[in-house]
Amino acid sequence: MNDTLLLKCRRLFLRGLSVQANIGIHDFELQAAQRIVIDVDLYVSFAATSPKDDRIDEVVDYDFVRAVVHARIAQGHVNLQETLCDDILTRLLEHTGVMAARVSTRKPDVYPDCEAVGVEVFRAKPGVL
Template identity: 50%
Template sequence: MTSLLLAFAALDPRLATECRLLSLRRHERQVRIGVHEFERSAPQRMWFDVDLCVKLEAAPAGRDELSQTLDYDFIRHVIADAVGTRHHALQETLCDAILQALLLSPQVQAARVGTRKPDVYPDCESVGVERIRLKPW
């Protein structure tokens, strides 16, 4: 398995030594999204993949308590808030909104967000967008 923390470290080595990586994989939600007419008639499945580099000083896990790290519910709530109930035209803007909201947390130093729509075309598994962003130290 490839280390995503080391992949982040290629962007800034401190991410590997001063952060821990938290991941949420294939979180599925029904989303009103798309520009095609067939996408506007009903919500469709979307998958969300999120990786967060969380500063060790803010999430030391020194004790075996939830208060010692970042709760995964935070990621799920950010996605839910960004999805909301309105129709989104583009995955790109939804992905950017999620990324921006995640980086508002002082615990998060860097983040990667990937979004995928698995039901758009019958001849492929999914279509998707990915973004990565780091905050200044």
Template identity: 50%
Template sequence: MRDYEIYINIGVHEFEKKAEQRVLLNVDLYIPLAMNTSTNDQLDEVVDYDFMRETIKARAANKGHIHLQEAFCDDMVTAMLHYPKVLAARISTVKPDVYPECHPVGVEVVRIKTS
């Protein structure tokens, strides 16, 4: 999933605490080929993209104010790893509107399921 846009309360600076900020997320999930190959053209044979969108939307809505993108990314990666077929996940977030003099500021987290 690329450039999934949400608005959340995030940031440690006072100017960031005054309103929601636009955040873009990129999600890569790693699933064994045998568990994500369609033989009957059925959704239950693969990872449903709605799972990613709905999980991110729900968790972001229930977090209140988040200080760090790193904490937000950690939480999102943990949530993605709860999906049974997912063996590893990489999530990046960027805040594109924080500083006018540079491109987006962001973070990326990669985690492999341990059990």
């Protein structure tokens, strides 16, 4: 992680959001929704989101993060975790206060001999890094 980014931003996070999603390319994945677990880190500008009056409208609300994830899941089937991460990242970065974000997804129930398979993507707005 870029130390300069950490000096300019606070990091908000959402850990372990477990959802049922239609995702995958294998026959067994196409038959039913499966559990995926999503983690999000948002790097939010101090200048844009330092609360002066201790009000939720002065910061990036965690509800926004959850809503973005749930809205993308509700859109329907996606083949790849890479696509899902990219879609979620694109929407999160549309928020004016968000300078950069990291999204990871993992499918914990695909293979019996491993904890999970997953993808992690980090992206920053142009000019941030």
